[in-house]
Amino acid sequence: MLRTLVGFGGFGLFWGAWGASLPAVRAESGVGDGELGIALLMVGLGALASMRFTGYLIDRYGGVVLPVVVVLFGLCGVLPAFATDVVTLSGALFLLGVTSGATDVAINATGSHAEAVTGKPLMNLAHGIFSVAVVIASLGTAALRTAGADALPVLGGVGVTIAVAAVVVLAPGSRANLQASTEPKSKRRLEPVLLVFGGLCALAYVVENAWQSWSAVHLDTSLDAAPGLASSAPAVFAAAAATGRIAGNALLRRLRPVQLLVAGGIIAAAGSIVAATAGSAWPALIGIGVAGLGTSVCAPTIIGMTGAWAGPERRAGAISTVTTLAYLGFLLGPAAVGAASSAWSLPVALGGVAVLALLVAALGPVAARQSEREPTTFQS
CATH class of the missing domain: 1.20.1250.20 (MFS general substrate transporter like domains)
Incomplete structure (x- = not known):
C-alpha cells in the first residue's frame, strides 16, 4: 500500500509543479504560444508510445519496473528547464511523456495488485493522494515563483525528490511487490x-x-x-x-x-x-x-x-x-x-x-x- 501511495504522491507532485512552472518554461525556452501548443502535444504522444509496452514489461518482469520508470520520470521531468527552442522543448516533452505514461501504468498496476492482495479498496485513495499532491505542489511552486525562482530549481527539486523516493520506498523487496508472469504469450490478446x-x-x-x-x-x-x-x-x-x-x-x-x-x-x-x-x-x-x-x-x-x-x-x-x-x-x-x-x-x-x-x-x-x-x- 505504501508503495502505491508514494508513487501516486510523487506523480501528483510533479504535475502540480509542472502546471505552475509552465509559464517559466515557456519564457526560458523562448517559444510562442503556438510553438508551446505543438510541444505540449509531445507529452501525449510519448505517453501513448510507452503505456502498452510498460504493461508488458510489468507482466514479464514484475515490480522491478516501478522504481526504474519512476526514477527515469523524475530525471526527465527536469529536461524542459534546459530547453532553448521549440525543437529541444519538444524533445524534452516527448521523453517526459514516455516516462510519464510508463509511470502512470506502473503505479496503477501496483495499486490494483495491492487491492487484490489485501482485499481492500485502494485505487480511489491513491488517486486522491495524487490530487492532494497536485494542489500542494501547485501552491508551493506559486510561492517559489513569487519569490523569484525559475523553472530549473523547481523542477530539479521535484525530480530529485521523486528519484529518491523511488530508490528508498518503491524499490522491490516488499511482499506487496508485483510478481512476474508465467502466462503463455498466446493468451496475451486484446479482449x-x-x-x-x-x-x-x-x-x-x-x-x-x-x-x-x-x-x-x-x-x-x-x-x-x-x-x-x-x-x-x-x-x-x-x-x-x-x-x-x-x-x-x-x-x-x-x-x-x-x-x-x-x-x-x-x-x-x-x-x-x-x-x-x-x-x-x-x-x-x-x-x-x-x-x-x-x-x-x-x-x-x-x-x-x-x-x-x-x-x-x-x-x-x-x-x-x-x-x-x-x-x-x-x-x-x-x-x-x-x-x-x-x-x-x-x-x-x-x-x-x-x-x-x-x-x-x-x-x-x-x-x-x-x-x-x-x-x-x-x-x-
Missing part, C-alpha cells in the same frame, strides 16, 4: 472486455479534463467573473476531486464498485449541468466543485475493476490497455469542448459534458457484469 473498460474510462476522463481545462475560461468568458475568482476554478475542481476520491475509497467498504461508479457519474452530470447553465460565477463554481466530486471516483473505480477482472498474471497488461484507451479521452476531451464551443457556445459544450457523465453512469453496470468474471472482492 473485448478491455475495450469496454477502456471506453468507459475514456468517457470519464473526457468529463474530468474538460472541467479541469475549461472551468477558468468558462467563468472568465461566459460569466465575466473577476480574474482571481476565475483562476480559482481549477483549484476548486482539484480539491473537490481529492475529497471525492478519499471519501469514495471509504465508501467502497460499504458499496460495490459499480454502485460508486453510477453514483459518481450522476453527481458529475448534476454538477456539470449546474455549472454550464449558471447565470453567475458563484453558482457555477459550486457546480464545478460538485462535478469534481462526482467524476473523481469514476476512473479509479474502473481501473480497479479492470485489475480485479484480469487477475494476477495479466493485470498490468490489462491496466495498460485500459489506461492507454482512457488517455485518448484525456487528451481529446479539452479539444472536443473547444470544437463544440466554436460550433455553438462554451456553456452548450460543457452541457454536453453532462451527457457524457450520464453515459458513464448508464454503462457502469455493463462494465460490472464483465468484472464479475473475477472472484476478487473487497472486504471491510
Whole structure:
C-alpha cells in the first residue's frame, strides 16, 4: 500500500509543479504560444508510445519496473528547464511523456495488485493522494515563483525528490511487490472486455479534463467573473476531486464498485449541468466543485475493476490497455469542448459534458457484469 501511495504522491507532485512552472518554461525556452501548443502535444504522444509496452514489461518482469520508470520520470521531468527552442522543448516533452505514461501504468498496476492482495479498496485513495499532491505542489511552486525562482530549481527539486523516493520506498523487496508472469504469450490478446473498460474510462476522463481545462475560461468568458475568482476554478475542481476520491475509497467498504461508479457519474452530470447553465460565477463554481466530486471516483473505480477482472498474471497488461484507451479521452476531451464551443457556445459544450457523465453512469453496470468474471472482492 505504501508503495502505491508514494508513487501516486510523487506523480501528483510533479504535475502540480509542472502546471505552475509552465509559464517559466515557456519564457526560458523562448517559444510562442503556438510553438508551446505543438510541444505540449509531445507529452501525449510519448505517453501513448510507452503505456502498452510498460504493461508488458510489468507482466514479464514484475515490480522491478516501478522504481526504474519512476526514477527515469523524475530525471526527465527536469529536461524542459534546459530547453532553448521549440525543437529541444519538444524533445524534452516527448521523453517526459514516455516516462510519464510508463509511470502512470506502473503505479496503477501496483495499486490494483495491492487491492487484490489485501482485499481492500485502494485505487480511489491513491488517486486522491495524487490530487492532494497536485494542489500542494501547485501552491508551493506559486510561492517559489513569487519569490523569484525559475523553472530549473523547481523542477530539479521535484525530480530529485521523486528519484529518491523511488530508490528508498518503491524499490522491490516488499511482499506487496508485483510478481512476474508465467502466462503463455498466446493468451496475451486484446479482449473485448478491455475495450469496454477502456471506453468507459475514456468517457470519464473526457468529463474530468474538460472541467479541469475549461472551468477558468468558462467563468472568465461566459460569466465575466473577476480574474482571481476565475483562476480559482481549477483549484476548486482539484480539491473537490481529492475529497471525492478519499471519501469514495471509504465508501467502497460499504458499496460495490459499480454502485460508486453510477453514483459518481450522476453527481458529475448534476454538477456539470449546474455549472454550464449558471447565470453567475458563484453558482457555477459550486457546480464545478460538485462535478469534481462526482467524476473523481469514476476512473479509479474502473481501473480497479479492470485489475480485479484480469487477475494476477495479466493485470498490468490489462491496466495498460485500459489506461492507454482512457488517455485518448484525456487528451481529446479539452479539444472536443473547444470544437463544440466554436460550433455553438462554451456553456452548450460543457452541457454536453453532462451527457457524457450520464453515459458513464448508464454503462457502469455493463462494465460490472464483465468484472464479475473475477472472484476478487473487497472486504471491510
